[in-house]
Amino acid sequence: xDEADTHLIGSRCKRCGTYFFPGNVTFCRNxxxxxxxxxxxxxxxxxxxxxxxDAQYKPPEPYVAADxxxxxxxxxxxLAKERMIILGQLAKGxxxxxxxxxxxxxxxxxxxxxxxxxxYVSWVWQPKR
Numbered sequence: 001x002d003e004a005d006t007h008l009i010g011s012r013c014k015r016c017g018t019y020f021f022p023g024n025v026t027f028c029r030n031x032x033x034x035x036x037x038x039x040x041x042x043x044x045x046x047x048x049x050x051x052x053x054d055a056q057y058k059p060p061e062p063y064v065a066a067d068x069x070x071x072x073x074x075x076x077x078x079l080a081k082e083r084m085i086i087l088g089q090l091a092k093g094x095x096x097x098x099x100x101x102x103x104x105x106x107x108x109x110x111x112x113x114x115x116x117x118x119x120y121v122s123w124v125w126q127p128k129r
Contacts, residue, residue, distance in 0.1 A: 006109055008086065008116035014124050019082040043049060043086075045107040047077035047128060047129070054096045064113045064120070073098075075125050077105055091126040104128040 015035035018028060021043060028035045031075055054113035058069040073090040090099065099105075105125040112122045 006107060006123070007045060008038055008107065010043045010067075010082070010084075011038040012041045013037070019043070019079075019084050021084065021086055035038045044079040047079045047086070047105060047125075049075045049099055049101055049103045049105060050078045051076040051101065051126075052090070052099050066113075075099065075105065077125055081082055089122070089124045089125045094127060099127055 008021060009023060010019050010021035011025065012019050013024075013028045013030065013033060013035050014037040015026060016030050016033040017048045018033065019041070020029060020038075023040060024038055026036065028038075042104075049094040052073060052075040054071050054073050056071050073094055073096050074087060075090050076085050076087050078085050090105075091108060105127050107123055108126045110122050110124045111119045113120050
């Protein structure tokens with residue numbers, strides 16, 4: 001798959017237009033809307049760092065961590081079009097010293113780990129240079 005085609009998939013309420021991630025299929029979480037109809041939609045690939053921190057402790061299973069555990073950075077990213085904030089890891093090698101609030105980032109795919117010759121891939125935020 002071409003990385004330019006990679007998007008997170010969220011949902012958008014058909015009545016009020018509110019976006020959700022992860023996707024929603026039961027009821028609109030907008031308190032002023034009573035809809036239960038949604039469209040699956042690709043979300044923006046780019047956003048702005050709203051907040052960030054680092055994970056200094058190994059998450060519980062099923063997270064697969066390197067041994068020894070290597071801390072990683074996490075960012076809350078605001079998607080401009082959707083006006084929502086999505087929390088996710090920053091790309092490998094990016095630390096909290098490398099980012100600032102207001103910095104532009106883009107969605108990328110990254111191998112989390114390899115097991116039995118199989119790559120397990122997830123999405124991460126990569127600062128735009």
